[in-house]
Structure formats: structure tokens, C-alpha cells
Amino acid sequence: MQEAVQNILKKNQLSITGSRVRILELFLEQQGALAHGDIERRTGEKFDRVTVYRTLQVFLNKGIIHSIPTSDNSVLYALCKDDCGEGHHHDNHVHFVCDKCGNTLCLEDVTVPAIRLPKGYKFSQIQVIVNGRCKDCNRD
Amino acid sequence: MQEAVQNILKKNQLSITGSRVRILELFLEQQGALAHGDIERRTGEKFDRVTVYRTLQVFLNKGIIHSIPTSDNSVLYALCKDDCGEGHHHDNHVHFVCDKCGNTLCLEDVTVPAIRLPKGYKFSQIQVIVNGRCKDCNRD
DNA sequence: ACACAGATGCAACTTTGTTGCAAAATAATT
DNA sequence: AATTATTTTGCAACAAAGTTGCATCTGTGT
Numbered sequence: 154m155q156e157a158v159q160n161i162l163k164k165n166q167l168s169i170t171g172s173r174v175r176i177l178e179l180f181l182e183q184q185g186a187l188a189h190g191d192i193e194r195r196t197g198e199k200f201d202r203v204t205v206y207r208t209l210q211v212f213l214n215k216g217i218i219h220s221i222p223t224s225d226n227s228v229l230y231a232l233c234k235d236d237c238g239e240g241h242h243h244d245n246h247v248h249f250v251c252d253k254c255g256n257t258l259c260l261e262d263v264t265v266p267a268i269r270l271p272k273g274y275k276f277s278q279i280q281v282i283v284n285g286r287c288k289d290c291n292r293d
Numbered sequence: 294m295q296e297a298v299q300n301i302l303k304k305n306q307l308s309i310t311g312s313r314v315r316i317l318e319l320f321l322e323q324q325g326a327l328a329h330g331d332i333e334r335r336t337g338e339k340f341d342r343v344t345v346y347r348t349l350q351v352f353l354n355k356g357i358i359h360s361i362p363t364s365d366n367s368v369l370y371a372l373c374k375d376d377c378g379e380g381h382h383h384d385n386h387v388h389f390v391c392d393k394c395g396n397t398l399c400l401e402d403v404t405v406p407a408i409r410l411p412k413g414y415k416f417s418q419i420q421v422i423v424n425g426r427c428k429d430c431n432r433d
Numbered sequence: 434a435c436a437c438a439g440a441t442g443c444a445a446c447t448t449t450g451t452t453g454c455a456a457a458a459t460a461a462t463t
Numbered sequence: 464a465a466t467t468a469t470t471t472t473g474c475a476a477c478a479a480a481g482t483t484g485c486a487t488c489t490g491t492g493t
Contacts, residue, residue: 168459168470189449201473206450208471222362222422226481247408252417266406268387268421273428277392280422281408282362288413308490310440329480341442346481348440366450 154181165215172200172208177217186221186229186248186257221248221257222280231259245279251287258287294321305355312340312348317357326361326369326388326397361388361397362420371399385419391427398427 158177162169179187179195187195192205200208209230212218221229231248245265250257265279298317302309319327319335327335332345340348349370352358361369371388385405390397405419 170459170471172472202449203451203474204472220364222364224360224362224368224420226366226368228364228366249410249414249416260411263408263410266408268403268406268423270389270403270423270425271400271428273431274389274423274425275431276389276423276425278424280364280424282420282422283408283410283414283416284418284420285410285414285416288411291413291415308439310490312441342480343443343482344441351440 154178157181161217165217167211167215172196172204173211175199176205176208176212180218180230180232184232184258186231186259188227188229190227219246221246221259222282223250223257224282229257231257234261247281247283249283249285249287251290252284253286253290256287294318297321301357305357307351307355312336312344313351315340316345316348316352320358320370320372324372324398326371326399328367328369330367359386361386361399362422363390363397364422369397371397374401387421387423389423389425389427391430392424393426393430396427 158174158181159169161177162173167173175196176192179192189205189209192209193200193202196205209218213220213230216233218230219233221231223229247260247263247265248257249260260283265281268276268279270276298314298321299309301317302313307313315336316332319332329345329349332349333340333342336345349358353360353370356373358370359373361371363369387400387403387405388397389400400423405421408416408419410416
């Protein structure tokens with residue numbers, strides 16, 4: 154784990170600092186999306202709010218994480234699969250938001266369907282947000 | 294137009310007030326999505342910020358408008374087609390966000406494609422956000 | 434015209450996000 | 464290993480976005 158984190162940072166030419174390591178660990182631990190607030194809480198407010206913002210921004214720019222749109226005005230961030238090649242833009246994603254536990258995850262193996270747009274429209278990226286019950290919450 | 298606005302309000306058992314009428318008009322004029330800030334600006338700050346928030350909240354509850362998830366942490370609102378029946382939940386929407394002009398619109402006539410979820414997952418609602426160039430911005 | 438319910442505006446506050454700058458930590462160099 | 468150069472961090476101050484309680488005003492039904 155430690156090593157995995159360091160590799161990611163090195164590969165992206167980022168210096169290895171406490172906050173970056175800790176935040177990356179969080180993403181690796183919980184395979185799901187995190188909001189800025191989650192991160193602050195789970196790091197025990199050890200890092201300044203500004204640092205968390207900036208760290209997320211850096212990760213976004215480097216393509217280490219991507220952001221997920223939600224309808225309730227909260228931005229979620231999730232780790233990108235590390236086998237993304239150079240040219241990969243994380244364009245097409247299917248995200249699943251569980252209505253019960255609130256967990257959000259990135260369904261990497263579900264393909265984004267083709268969508269027929271009206272004449273004159275050209276698309277560059279498609280995001281799909283699926284709400285429902287996740288595997289774990291569907292047992293009851 | 295005046296009449297259309299009043300009909301919508303009456304149908305939803307809402308009293309006809311200045312802010313509600315004006316905000317509904319805005320939505321009808323521009324067939325596209327509006328952010329809270331847009332509304333404040335376009336009404337010339339005539340109404341209190343709180344009133345705008347509350348008005349949008351009421352419209353949301355009544356199902357007159359719906360909210361659109363965006364990746365940049367801004368909530369957009371768009372009018373629901375008024376021919377929505379009672380049982381209609383505005384569940385499945387395709388939204389188009391133009392990368393150039395920023396306009397966001399609700400593609401009502403594009404059907405949301407079926408998505409195959411992994412085992413154990415059940416969905417209740419699917420939203421699709423398409424980024425790209427809209428009809429008007431595609432001319433150049 | 435009147436009374437009641439509901440909507441508005443104000444003030445104060447919380448939460449969320451941003452910016453500039455000095456201090457501290459990391460990386461590079463010798 | 465010590466020193467310098469480069470990044471990153473935390474602080475403070477601020478800006479923007481959103482919420483709440485309450486007194487006042489407005490729209491609606493009688």
C-alpha cells in the first residue's frame with residue numbers, strides 16, 4: 154500500500170508529502186468516491202482545508218482522480234484505475250450512487266451506451282449516473 | 294406566457310406571487326437550464342437571495358423543475374415538460390451541456406439507454422450528462 | 434373588507450471555496 | 464551530509480453559497 158501510493162506520486166512527478174500520501178491512502182482503502190468533506194473528516198482535520206483543496210486539484214490535473222457530478226451540489230472524487238494509458242481521458246464513466254448507504258462507485262466494466270443526439274449536436278464526453286441499491290444494501 | 298405561468302402555479306396549488314411568476318417566466322423564456330446565480334442576475338436582484346432559494350426549493354418539490362448534476366459543483370435547474378403525468382418522476386433524463394456556450398438543456402426526446410449493471414445492483418434512476426457542442430455552436 | 438395562511442425580506446450565521454504570503458518541508462546539487 | 468533551490472503547507476483574510484428564525488407583508492378565501 155505504502156509502496157503503491159509512492160509509485161503513483163512518483164509516476165506523476167509529485168513530491169511525496171504527508172497530505173498527498175494520506176489522501177491517496179484514503180482513496181485506496183475505500184474503493185468508492187469521496188467528497189471533500191469526507192476527506193477532511195477521515196484525516197481528522199490533520200491537514201488544512203486549503204491543503205486538501207489544493208491536493209485534490211493537483212490529483213485532478215494529473216488525472217489521478219476524476220470528479221463525479223451529483224445532483225445535490227456536492228462534488229465527489231474517485232480514483233482512476235491506474236492502468237489508464239497516456240491518452241486516456243476518463244471520458245466515459247458510469248457511476249453508481251447507492252440511495253441507501255450513499256456510497257458512490259465507478260463501474261469501470263460497464264460500458265457507456267451509444268446515445269443518438271439530435272441533428273447538429275456533437276458530443277465529446279458522456280457521463281452516466283445510476284441511482285439505486287448497491288450489492289450490499291440489496292440483501293435486506 | 295403570463296397565462297401559462299399562472300396555470301402552472303395554480304395547478305400546483307401555489308399562490309401567485311411576484312418572484313414565482315418572474316422565475317417561471319425566466320425558465321420559459323430560455324429553454325435551458327439555469328443556475329441559482331443566473332436567476333439572481335436575470336431578475337436584477339429584485340428578489341432576496343433567500344426568496345430565490347426557497348422558490349426553487351418549492352418548484353423542485355412540486356416537480357415543476359428538476360436539478361441537473363454538474364461536475365463543477367454548480368446546481369442547475371431546468372423546467373420539466375408540463376405534460377408530465379401524475380406518476381411521472383422525471384427519473385430518466387439526458388442532459389446536454391455545451392462546452393462552448395455553457396448552455397445546458399434537457400433532451401427530452403432522447404431515450405435513456407438500457408444499462409447492464411453488475412450482479413446484485415438494482416437501479417431506480419439513470420441520468421446521462423452529455424458534453425459537447427450544441428447546434429448553435431457547431432456552425433463555426 | 435377581513436382574517437388567516439403562506440410568502441417575503443432582513444439579519445445573522447454556517448459552510449464551502451479562493452488567494453496571497455511567509456514559514457516549513459521536500460527535492461536537487463554539490 | 465550540508466546547502467541551496469523548489470514545492471508545498473498553513474495561516475489569515477476574504478468571497479461566495481446556502482440556511483434559519485422571526486417579524487412583516489401579500490395573496491387567498493370567506
